[in-house]
Amino acid sequence: MTDDTTAPALVGEFLTWYFDALPARAAALGSTGHDSTLGDFSASGFTRFERDAGRWLDRFAAVDAHGLPLEDSVDRDLVLAVLRGERARASWPDWRRDPTTYTSTILTAPLVTFLHRLRPEPELVDSVVARLAEVPAVLAAAKENLDPDLAAPKIVRRGAEQARAARGYLTGALPQEVTDDALRVRLAEAGEVAAAAFDDFTAFLDGFAERARGDWRMGEELYSTLLVEHEVLGYGAGELHERGRAAYAELEAEMRSLAGTHDWHSVMRELQADHPPTLEAMRAEYEAETARAREFLVEHDLVSFAEGERCLVVPSPVFQRPVLSVASYLQPAPLSAGRTGHFFVPHTPEHFTPEQVRQRLATNSRSQLATIAVHEAYPGHHWHLSWLAAQDRVVRKVFRTPYFSEGWALYAEKLLREEGYFTERAQELAHVEARLFRAARMIVDTALHCGDMTPEQAEEFMSTKTSLTPGTAVGEVTRYCAWPTQAPSYLTGALEIDRIRADYLAAGRGTLREFHDVIAGSGALPLGLARRVALGR
Numbered sequence: 001m002t003d004d005t006t007a008p009a010l011v012g013e014f015l016t017w018y019f020d021a022l023p024a025r026a027a028a029l030g031s032t033g034h035d036s037t038l039g040d041f042s043a044s045g046f047t048r049f050e051r052d053a054g055r056w057l058d059r060f061a062a063v064d065a066h067g068l069p070l071e072d073s074v075d076r077d078l079v080l081a082v083l084r085g086e087r088a089r090a091s092w093p094d095w096r097r098d099p100t101t102y103t104s105t106i107l108t109a110p111l112v113t114f115l116h117r118l119r120p121e122p123e124l125v126d127s128v129v130a131r132l133a134e135v136p137a138v139l140a141a142a143k144e145n146l147d148p149d150l151a152a153p154k155i156v157r158r159g160a161e162q163a164r165a166a167r168g169y170l171t172g173a174l175p176q177e178v179t180d181d182a183l184r185v186r187l188a189e190a191g192e193v194a195a196a197a198f199d200d201f202t203a204f205l206d207g208f209a210e211r212a213r214g215d216w217r218m219g220e221e222l223y224s225t226l227l228v229e230h231e232v233l234g235y236g237a238g239e240l241h242e243r244g245r246a247a248y249a250e251l252e253a254e255m256r257s258l259a260g261t262h263d264w265h266s267v268m269r270e271l272q273a274d275h276p277p278t279l280e281a282m283r284a285e286y287e288a289e290t291a292r293a294r295e296f297l298v299e300h301d302l303v304s305f306a307e308g309e310r311c312l313v314v315p316s317p318v319f320q321r322p323v324l325s326v327a328s329y330l331q332p333a334p335l336s337a338g339r340t341g342h343f344f345v346p347h348t349p350e351h352f353t354p355e356q357v358r359q360r361l362a363t364n365s366r367s368q369l370a371t372i373a374v375h376e377a378y379p380g381h382h383w384h385l386s387w388l389a390a391q392d393r394v395v396r397k398v399f400r401t402p403y404f405s406e407g408w409a410l411y412a413e414k415l416l417r418e419e420g421y422f423t424e425r426a427q428e429l430a431h432v433e434a435r436l437f438r439a440a441r442m443i444v445d446t447a448l449h450c451g452d453m454t455p456e457q458a459e460e461f462m463s464t465k466t467s468l469t470p471g472t473a474v475g476e477v478t479r480y481c482a483w484p485t486q487a488p489s490y491l492t493g494a495l496e497i498d499r500i501r502a503d504y505l506a507a508g509r510g511t512l513r514e515f516h517d518v519i520a521g522s523g524a525l526p527l528g529l530a531r532r533v534a535l536g537r
Helices: 007-021 023-029 043-061 070-089 100-116 121-132 135-145 153-177 181-211 220-230 237-259 264-272 279-300 354-362 366-376 381-389 394-398 402-418 425-449 455-465 470-482 489-506 512-521 527-535
Strands: 310-315 328-330 340-345
Touching (some): 007 023, 007 043, 043 070, 043 135, 070 220, 070 394, 100 121, 100 135, 100 153, 100 340, 135 181, 153 181, 220 237, 220 425, 237 264, 237 425, 264 366, 264 425, 279 310, 279 340, 354 470, 366 425, 381 512, 425 489, 455 470, 489 527
Antiparallel strands (some): 328 340
16 A cells, blocks of 8 residues: 655654644744643553554555655655654553653753743743643643553652752742743742642652562663664664674773773873862863864864854753763754754752762863763764754654764764864873763663663673763663663764765765765764765665
8 A cells, every 4th residue: 555645745744743742842843833732641642642653654654665756765764763663662651661751841841942032031931831830730640650560660769850850940940031020920930830749749759669660671672673663773782782892892992002001990080080170160161162173163174054053051951960960962943043052061969969079070071071072062963953953854853863863973073083173192082981981881771771780780880891980870870771772872873974974985975074064964864864865875
């Protein structure tokens, strides 16, 4: 059977359904028509989405790909990969397992509203207040949906820490986003109601964690299915694990050579002793490094830039700090004309001790700042996603895989090393160690979810086989437990982008700058689709 709708029309129809089904996601992308509601978080809402996604999968699978133009064919195959991933994940429902399915959606909505500022301030406040009014109902649905037989105590406690941080954000930081006194009062009142619901939800999660008896381990079968059907990698968890081990061995040999000793860990510990003295000083040094990286790209003509793009370097949001211990990035709203992105510097939760803060600063030492800034900003995430936002294939702005986006950012680090950006031995050591860290992630994530490593063993591995401090290693491993298949994406993607670049240049298809513009402008596609776009076949 062949669907009689043209591929572009079917993609447009599908996006309309997707945005209506997930309005919070649509609003974060810049769809102002979806910014007045968080959406349906009832059990029936989730099951309806799964059922409808299955019907869309059948429709796209029925489209005859023969004779489609390359770009339309890639769009179709991208949607198929997304929907096959949805089908696979339906057997591992986050909405029954993970409280952050609810809390992250709620808290991210006002954050991106005021970061992107796509409307006049009174309208922004209207949209945020409307969504905050829904918070008690969304969290009530979460209580109903979370299943103690499926939810793992470790993941529930992680969600509880984020919920605990919500009050400070909703009643403190959020009202300060507006300049008008009356609007600020209105936002504070709405924030108090939402914060009270979060207080209640936090207490619920603290008790629920004691009753939860589920397992966070995804298992090799589903893990491999996601790699093959959603990421279109062509291999499963076992091969990914072995690739990680091989990459780690190669990178460790390079580290020993650069360090001039087998004990490269001691060299890195010495380098980590030279770190910014405070969290604000860390942010300021990242800001200076971000500016240096952008200037380097211009001087060496390595990429084109989206008109009006800029990258702001700011502290991580209060509610993000309990669940994320490393730097991160928030893209410009790709469905809007805005091109401002936000590089979030990993500040610590307020309850951290001075020693925990010191460990966080040490994990962002001056030797490491350069490669991290390149990864998050130029020509990593910010350059890529601001450039992508300026392109015209809407579906590719909506659906991204970390195997490309994180792979691109790690590729960007290596690119700048090749071009001479890292001028000090300490910076080069930190750069190679950052790649080694990503190889360790490949090993640990697959071992955790296939049942070959406990969290405690993973924490020890990450704090002894990489330069993570013990405190940061704990946060990292908890993230892997909650987010299976994401951690291996960095080095896996970077190595494949290297191979695509080699084939592109060998075929004489263009210059290095043209390669970067083409492949990064094509989206953050599954790697096999990115190869097709870059090589034109």
